[in-house]
Amino acid sequence: MATGVFSSTRAKISERTLRTDKWWIQPLITFSVLVAFIIYATLRAFENGNYFAEPLISPFYSPCLSAACAQGSSLLGQPFGIVKLIGMTVSPALFILIFPLGFRMTCYYYRKAYYRSFWMSPPACAVAEPHSKYTGETRAPLIMQNAHRYFFYIGLVFNVLLTVDAVLAFRNPEKQWGHMSVGTLVLLANATFLWLYSASCHTCRHTIGGRLRNFSKHPLRYKAWTVVSVLNHKHQNFAWISLLGVAFADFYVRQVASGSFTNFYFF
Amino acid sequence: MTIEIERHKYDILVIGAGGAGLRAAVEAREAGLRVAIICKSLFGKAHTVMAEGGAAASMGNVNENDNWMVHFRDTMRGGKFLNHYRMAELHAKESPDRIWELEMWGALFDRTKEGKISQRNFGGHEYPRLAHVGDRTGLELIRTMQQRIVALQQIDKAETGNAESNIKVFAELTITEILKEGGKVSGAYGYWRENGKEVLFEAPAIVLATGGVGKTFKITSNSWEGTGDGHALALKAGANLVDMEFLQFHPTGMVWPPSVRGILVTESVRGEGGVLTNTNGERFMFKYIPDVFKDKYADNEAEADRWYVDQDNNRRPPELLPRDEVSRAINSEVKAGRGTEHGGVFLDVSKRLSAEVIKKRLPSMWHQFYELAGVDITKEAMEVGPTCHYVMGGVEVEPDTAAAVGVPGLYAAGECAGGMHGSNRLGGNSLTDLLVFGRRAGMAAAAYVKSAGTTQVSQSAVQAASLRIQAPFTRTGGENPYKLHQELQEITHNLVGIIRTKTELDDAIVKITELRKRIANITVSGNREFNPGFHLSFDLDNMLLIAESTAKSAVLREESRGGHTRDDFPKMSTTWRQINNISSFDGTQVNVSQQPLPVLPKELFDLFDPHELEKYMTPEELAKGGSN
């Protein structure tokens, strides 16, 4: 039976949308960029190499937790030893990527982005979606989206670690402090974007003050909430910038590690 | 052709779902009666949503010196002492309670630092007095009342299983007639706008809360609903209208483009330094300062400009004269051929203030002109002209009960009731008027119903009402309602407008009579399903009665006061101050007679400085010092 805009009570119009603008461009772009990122990230995660060039470590591989890690790259030790699956060494990236991945998968902004561009639910506003049934986030697996705050907490830990990585990058390859290279800037920028992404997160906004009923009784949290609210308005931008930032930081480290780029030192 | 008629029986019918109607319904329901609320548009869309500035109540939150006596004085002054004193008194005394009550129903007004309801300054109010929510106070008021109704319905649902057991909203239903048996109200007749089906309501009491009459005029800030239905229904039911010559023209409505003609341009534009000029580039307001204001208003540009930076040592710019003065001045400029091609003058803030300041201080105006007129007021001048805004005249009522004089069972509150505002309404007084008298009407109607027995509507009355609804469809080859509406608006605009003369008014009366004959011959195309042409044919009949009543009252009142200006009688008259013009309808035409205005009782009289009263009252009145 016809449902939605073709239900029997609705105005009889045969088009699924009468929009005349190029409404499909936005989802198409989102789709393309996300797919490109996924392909790149997958390739890199399985590459299991070219992620460390003293003092730079790729954000895809930090913290590097397995015994397969490149020498000097394991800041937090190697609790996993070497894990093999069907005879192949599992890339250290795979132990950790689940967390940033989960963080972004459950992010309110990315949800919008992929529901629209991948699920087409809806592809654009006032454009009929192709599904005949819809239950939203009320049942498994999508009800798991409610775990976003846990990923947010873990995301904060990652932000700290990646910030440490950026600080460590103020050294030269001989581990002497007081140096700075293009790589330092790249890692610093990456960490900054990640912090902005986390700070602008809706869960962050809720936790820091949003859940209060009376702001006036909590002036400090109110102040913090107003700041986070301003950032939150730009959450979408930070989501994209930080995503591209991570990819670029990884790409830069890869090029340096593989010897394609020389990491230029300012001092 | 027999048409099946839908029938309903209620204790009280409230016609109108604006602030006044909803407040009346809440009160009647709380008195334990079954209420029907009827409105022409969807629930929550009544004209009250458009009110911006605020609701006047002397809560004294911002200035402790404010109290009901100060508010009462301001209201009487504003109305130039033609107000019914008792209404103004009740209004001033009860407004604060009505506002506080809204808060208990969920309204969220802007706050002061101490957390009380904030109040703002407004023309004619001595202290900051208008409770407000940004510039959308009317929306807050109507939404709160709407949600209060829903809350009551939820209680009923919990008790009876049916949410609509005690209050039911009949939205998009037009009432065309009030029915009476034995001289008393027995019900009302109307049709669903959606399908044209006819509906009979049987009820011993009716509260009219149908709002204003703006659509009778060509340029108005009112919506399509402002067709004076309540005024006309009351007239036809045998009630009177009081002082229908008083209409408030706001000096600055938009005039161009046509799409926005009449939409309000807030007074703050002038307050922030907006300057009025004609097409010669002349700042004309200097020519129009009346003698009584000469010592308060600057007579040269240099001084007027200095006022914005130093208000203590300079007189105010004449752009800030009272609304009626500015309206008249703009009107004269346009009549003298110095207006724009669209019949307005220029209002410019761009020369005095920087773009950022304009956007900060007048955000909604900037937005309004940018979105609706494509005019960037930070760079260009606005085109403005007077717009018909509010009708002070209305159904003659008993102040304490809001009962319509002469028709047992009929009540009127809100803009469709007369008397409260005298010859000129102060900004902000309407919203509290709705609440104060809406409540009183609901209360009195409930008491009436409890004491009066039930009534029955006779079959013949129903048939007559039904025939009238069918009529436009049975005729062929008659007049187009849209065209007639336009003609009526031309007549009122040109002849019964801001500035009136006897010859023009006489002319208008003749033309209105002619129009009435043609209206009897309207034909409507299409069928009864949501047919705007059909709807207009009824509204038109009402507007014609309003126009007739206004024109006939205006020609009689030989003075200029508040919202009534006679070119041939430019002064206020102390004799006319003591007189109300009372319109009644004899079935074929409106007749206007004179009636003495109730005299201020001594205790209210004594609230005023006698020197002030000298301007309005005769020496005999002053000597008497009010009634006892």
Add this chain to the structure above:
Amino acid sequence: MARKLNLRIWRGNKESGALQNVIVEANEGEVVLDVIHRVQAEQLNDLAVRWNCKAGKCGSCSMEINGKPRLACMTQVSSFPEGEEITITPLRAFPVIKDLVTDVSFNYKKAMEIPSFQPPVGMKPGEPRMAQVDVERSQEFRKCIECFLCQDTCHVIRDHEENKSSFAGPRFFIRIAELDMHPLDILRNRKKKAQEEHGLGMCNITKCCTEVCPEHIRITDNAIIPMKERVVDEKYDPLRWLGSKIRKREGIL
């Protein structure tokens, strides 16, 4: 500077209907509602359309213009390129009555299902003291003019008639948020109800409601997501759940 407009207006009723071509003049500065009125006065006297204020304040003139849910009184004719055809239809999420008028009673039913504001017992009129910062969040939601454009565009019901019984829609999510954030409201089960009865979980935060809201209320960011977070606090966050149990037992709450 008049121009000729090619309109395609949907005309019909419950049973049938079609887009009808109309050529009409439009003057400088006019909005779509103006030209509809001209069509009504000059060509199609019985063309049904709802409107009231013509100033974007009442939310009556909701319709779809070139496929987008909009207020006709706030849509400038000049925003369409010269010569382009403009298609005007009724809202497509609600049952049609006639021409551009739809039956929006769904929304009034939903309004009835949201528990009303409940002030503290014994509080008297005039007593409330509320700080401006505490009322501001709810005030944003009270700007709503009930145009129901957000309800119309929300795919949960626009595309799935069967969801109407279990989904209140964005307009009522902001109502729930307004009350849950209201400094005086004492009902404490609004979050739970939002999830279990009003269908908050069906919203997939795709933000179309925010895109169409003529009052620029940030429906998704400021009402829906915060409500979703509050629901998590109450229903899905084991740590907070534990915390609130302990605090309750120790009488801290």
